[in-house]
Structures are given as structure tokens and as C-alpha cells.
Amino acid sequence: MASRRPPDRDVAPVVQRIRLRHARRGRLRFSSHRDFQRALERAIRRAGLPIAFSAGFSPHPKISYAGSAPTGVASEAEYVEIGLTSPRDPVAVQVALDAALPPGLDVIDAVEVRTGDFAQRLEASWWRIEFPEVDPGVVGAAREAFWAADSVEVERRTKSGLRRFDAREPVVWMDAQPEAVGGCAILEVVVRHVTLSVRPDDVLAALRQVADLAPPVPPRVTRLAQGPLDPATYAVGDPFAPDRRD
């Protein structure tokens, strides 16, 4: 008896790719990357977008994700790219997907893809860390100690076991605000993306190590931006810039 083969479906080709910027806000910051993947796939179906699929027995929607912020961290700058089988206005796609996703998973920008190498453009992230019930002076002192250090080794459990790495070197900019905002001390950090990326919890571990900074309640972290790093100002730029039509 012959084996069953995948059906000879006419797989509609991708005619347009759209890059989306989305935010993860409020209580939905506790969603994981996988949670978002499922939510997005279903939102695409609810919105009736002509998403392209791969061929075979188990077709997958053509969606690719840029590195996502860790679970529990809010973000204003997550990126995803979708392939469509018929062209759509990027703004209409943004609006339709935003409506189909639950509040807190918000689609805030969209461009039609005109350039490649998008992942390489995400050179750095700009993070804001809010410390409830911590004095801004304490955070400021911790910032000074961290900044003065040449390197700060921290440990993190990864899929390949416990890893030790320097959390200081990829941090190119760090600023502690002198005044509290809404009862929270505020620290902002720009981190260059390296192979074992330094995440906000690594920075927090480093601050604990160099300055004994031990917040009484877990700090709230938000990724404010992700994109090309200006080597002079350490500003994180708009990764969509090359795709935007004037």
C-alpha cells in the first residue's frame, strides 16, 4: 500500500510582507512569546487577513518573529513580519489586527517590507525599570557603582545550563532619574544585543551584586525601543526607517 502523501494543494505564494510593531502592556506583560504567537495567529484568522501558509501535511502560517522581551516584561517595541497572499494596506492591517487582539496586545505601527536584514537592524534595546518603594537616591548610587565597574559577572540558567557572563560590557548607557515617578525610582538602560543577550533581569542581578540593590517588590520593566544604535548618542533608532516611503 502506498504511503499517503501531502495533498497537492496549490500553495498561494506570498505577494506582500508586512512588518508590524506591537506593544505588550499592563497585565498582558505576563504573556510569553508562545502565548503571543497563538494569540496573533488567531487574531489573523479573526481579522480575515489573507495569510500565506507553508506546504505539507501541517501547513504553518508565514509569520516570523524578532527576539521577544522576556515573560513578565512589558514592551512598546516588539516586531513581527507576516506574509500575505494578496496585498493589503499596511495601516489597514495594523488597525484590523489591533482590533482582533485583546487590549494589552496592541499593534502600533506597520510598514510594507522593502528591505531585508531586519534582524540585523535590531542592534540594541532601550529599557525602563521602575522600582516601587525604592528611594531614587538608592537607585542612583547603584547606577554609579555599576557604571564604575569594568565588568560584572552574573549567572543565568539557560537551556544549555547555568551560564556565567559579563552584564556590564553590553550596557552602553544608563540613567537614574533623580525624582521618583508615581512612587517609583526610575532607571533607564540601553543594552547592545550580543549573542547571549543581557536582559533586564541580568542588569538587576548585576545591580544587586555591585550595590546590594534588593527591591522589596519586583521592579516593573518595559522595553521602550528596539532598533539601530547611534554610536555617538546611544539613541535607539526606528528600525522601520529604511522601509518607510516618503
Added chain:
Amino acid sequence: MTDLRAGRAIGASHFDRLEPLLAQVAKPIQYVGGEVNAVTKEWGAAQVRWALMYPDAYEVGAPNQGIQILYEVLNEQPDILAERSYAVWPDLEQAMRDSGVPQFTVDGHRALGDFDLLGISFATELGYTNMLTALDLAGIALHAKDRDIDAPLVVAGGHAAFNPEPIADFIDVAVLGDGEEAVLLISGIVRQWKAEGRPGDRLELLMRLARTGSLYVPSLYDVTYLVDGRIQRVVPTHPDVPWRVAKHTLMDLDEWSYPKAPLVPLAETVHERMSVEIFRGCTRGCRFCQAGMITRPVRERSITGVAEIVQRGLEATGFEEVGLLSLSSADHSEIGDIAKNLADRYEDSQTSLSLPSTRVDAFNVDLANELSRNGRRSGLTFAPEGGSERMRKVINKQVTEEDLIRTVTTAYASGWRHVKLYFMCGLPTETDDDVLQIATLAKEVIKAGREISGRRDIKCTVSIGGFVPKPHTPFQWASQLDHETTDSRLMKLKEAIRSDREYGKAIGLRYHDGKPGIVEGLLSRGDRRVGRVIETAWRAGARFDGWSEHFSYDGWMTAADETFAQDAIDVDWFTIRERERTEVLPWDHLDSGLDSAWLWEDWQDALDEVAVDDCRWTPCFDCGVCDQLGTEIQVGPTGVTSLPMPEVRAGG
């Protein structure tokens, strides 16, 4: 006791207090709500407020059809508000205790104690300890008798509520049967009582509920016992409280077209699909099956009713799978047309269809083929349930070995590589030999499969569940098999499969040891005295008893020994003891519609290995349901064979 309210108004959100704890626990997304199609209504605008709880983890509870349906039914009422709550894992439980955060709803993060009603759906008895955790975390008195007028009314539903006696001390009300109309009935009574200024305290409300004759209020019944431990009588405490309480039966499923907009969980859950119940009830008469017995009669949803729910639900959710649910989905009188029409309609939309059916016949294979037209044909499941011909007669599973071999041959011939077979161990009158015949069957299955497919890589997995006798079934009088014998039979079976050089490697065996079944048996057929065991076990740490990594058999046995130290009863008395015809069973005053004389007759037929047919296609055999409830079997054909065309949508 810590102040759980922390100075907040009734009905206020506690999310800001919960939020810092979420950073410290596993899978925090399960506690935050915010799903597509979730509803949060304004507290002040509602007259009657329900918290609906599924007493297991979110990943199991969120897809539960019962809770989703009631959530929609209640929230559709302008003056009723319903929110959901699930069991919290021990890591969050500890953090909540440390910080004084109350058990909350995931929708509005409101404290459970603020609601008028707390409805808990028990699909299984193993959720009882999680109910106690929730009550305790909510600051609601564990015992119904200690609750004041402001405490929520604790209402138990679900299949386990057909014998709520083990939890009689902890609940205010139990609902037997279909919940859709029952929750509205209860809401109406509560609304009226509140509008009148809550006259007569909590007792008056309970009396009003009990007088309906279809809402069971355990505290309004006294139970007395004989010296040997058996129940003497169950008597209402007031003259106008009825002696027996009837179950609820929804007669026209097409009039109750739910769920309309199911929740789309963000967290990963056990079933991620658009589920539609294609019929309710089952009359196959498998004697071990409580669900089949207590949900009679059969009531089908029409082919157009099914199509409408599927179409609307897919648009509202974006799910990529449709599940056609029921107790035996291939039995719907128009299932062939339903399956073909749905397969046609969604063929090009990357939507898969599933039909949980384990019927052992070629038609079932045809259906599975239809639903997997373009998909991978991996596993197909059949449930002969009993290993030997004799055993299958005892349980009234009318499948011959020839039927099974013919069916699996058809499956392997259609390209299925893997056949799963469900069996039970510990059935009444069972011997070692009955169980060992499972191995013989599995070998025959592989042999036939290799012949027809010409391949050696085909597989068969045998899954074995331990049989637990359940109330309102012909086996309610039966002796449960002790766990030692269960385990020894399973070991013999394992050896019989493993030692076979020709077929052993092609057969997988999945089973659990017999201990959890003993605790389930204690809770299933227990009476009010088992309540103290539950509380003792819970105080000693019992939680999430349906999860093997949390379940402690020794914990339960210690709790039972402690509780029954001075009594004539023990765990064996509730589990492995066979009951006699004259014994008053703890659930005899709860009416599932089944005639007790018929159940006994069916039990005797089981012992005599006599089969009983399905009344959908043979004459009525007087189980009692239709007469007693004024209901009837509702099956097609409706004359409609195709689905109405849906509107064409962008993207398709």
C-alpha cells in the same frame, strides 16, 4: 485573620495587590484574564453576581464547556454579572497567604467573598480539596453552617454533584443536571430575595431554593445511621422541603445555542479549539458509565444548529480546530452529513475538524477519514473497554473481537499508522484472565494491521483506566477492586505484552496504579461522613488530587484512619464493599430519573452477562428517565442534509 479586603470597597479589583506576586510564580499569564471574549461588567449595575469556579488549574478549567456556557448565559442577562475563577497552584497560594490576597476572579480580579453566589463545577470528585483552598483563601467559612447572610451561596454542579454528600458540609446548594436553566432559576430567586431586603436571613433563601424541588440544599436534610454504619434514613428537616430532588434537563439544544463567543485563552490550555456539543445524553447503556446514565435522554442538536455555532464561533475566536463533542459523537443520527458538510466548507481554510469518538466500527473509521482528508493520519482511538468477550457482556459494551479486528484492519488500510485502544481494569466479576486477554487482542490487532498494510512500523497503544463504581449506575452496588489486585493484574498484563517477541515492541501500554482510584471511589460513593476525611486531608496538604505529582495516597489514608478511628466504617467499607439491594445509598434522595428497580435489574443482568440494547434503535426498556421527567429521546433525521451557506468573508 488578615484583612483580605485591605480597605477596598466590595467588588473592587485586587489586581494591584496580586501583581507583585505574579513575578514570583510559574506561568503568571493564567491568573491575569484579559482573554478575547472575556466579559467584565460594572459591579454596581448588577443585581445578582456570580463567581463561576472550575476547581482545577486554568489550563484545564478555561476550556471547560460548562463554565463557558454558564458564563455567557448569565452575562447575557442585563442585571446579572458572572466572572471566572480557577484553582491557584501552591506557589501562588503560599504567596497569597503571605500577603493576604484573597481568592480572585480572573476577569475583574474581584474577591470571591464579594459575590452573591459561588458556582463550582465538579467534573470529578478530585476537585474537592481545591474547593476548600479557594473558600479558605477567599475568607469564606468552610462550613455552610458558619456562613452569615453576606457570604456567597456556594453552589455545586457538574457530574460529581449527583452525589454531593461528601461535600454536603461545605456547599449550600447542589444542582443536578443541565445548568443553563438552573442558574437562571437560582438567579431569579436570589434577585427576588435581595429585592425584598433579604427577609428571614440565609435560611429563608435556602428554603426558597429547596422548595423548587430541583435544587438540593443538604443542610435541610438529616441523615441518620444504623449501628453497622449503613444509612438509616435521609429526612427533610422542614415539612415543605421535598423528599426527593430532581435533575434539570434541557430539552431543546437548538434553543440554547451556546457557546456563541468562546474565550480564547492567552495561556496554553488542554483543548484549544472551537467546541460544539452535537448532542447531550447517551443511551448505549455501558454500565460503568456515569455520564451516559445521568445525562439521559439523548437530545441532538440539528445539523443547521451545529453549523451555526461552528461558523459563529470560528469568526469570534479564530480557532484553527473544531471539536464535535458528545459522549459518543459518531452516534449522532446525521453525523455523516455533518462531518462531510463541515469538511467541505472548511477544506481550504486551514481549519481542522476533530470528533472524539471511540466507537468500534467501520463507520467510525470512515468518519475519521473524512475529517482527515488533507491532514496527517496519525492515531485513531477505539474503546472496547473490556478485554474479554465475557467482560464486554458484563459492562454492556457490545463489541466482538471480530468487530474490533475488522475495524482496526479498515483503519490501517486507510493509512492510519497508530491505533489506540482504551480498556478498563477492575470491572465487576473480572479475573486475571479477562485482563490478560487485552494482550491477546492487542497482538491480534498488530497481526491484522501488518497483514493489511504490509508494513512493520504500525503501532498499537493500550491505555488502561482503573474502574471506579459511580452513583446512579448499575454498578453503584458493586465492589471496587482493591488497589493491590489492580496493580498485580496490570503487572501480569505488562509482562504478557513485553515478553512477546513477535508483537511486544509494537504494543505500548499506558496505565496508572490503582491507588488514586481508591480515593476517587471513596469520594464518589461516600456519604456525609467522608466530608471530615476531605477536610482532614486538605488540612494536611491535599491539593490538586487529579495530578499525580501532587496526589498523596498516604495522606488520604492517614486522614481517613484519623477520621474513622472510632467508627464502624473505613475506606474499604466505602470502596471494596458490595452493597445489597435494601441498603439506603447516600444519593437515593437525588433523582437522576433512572428507576432504581431498573438499575438493580441491569446490575443483575450484568452479573448474568446479559446485554441491553440502545433505545434509540430498539424499543424502550424502561430505564425510567423519559416517564419520570416527562422528556423524550430526540434524534433525527431532520430532513436537512446540507448546511446553509455562510457569508463569504475576506481571506476565506
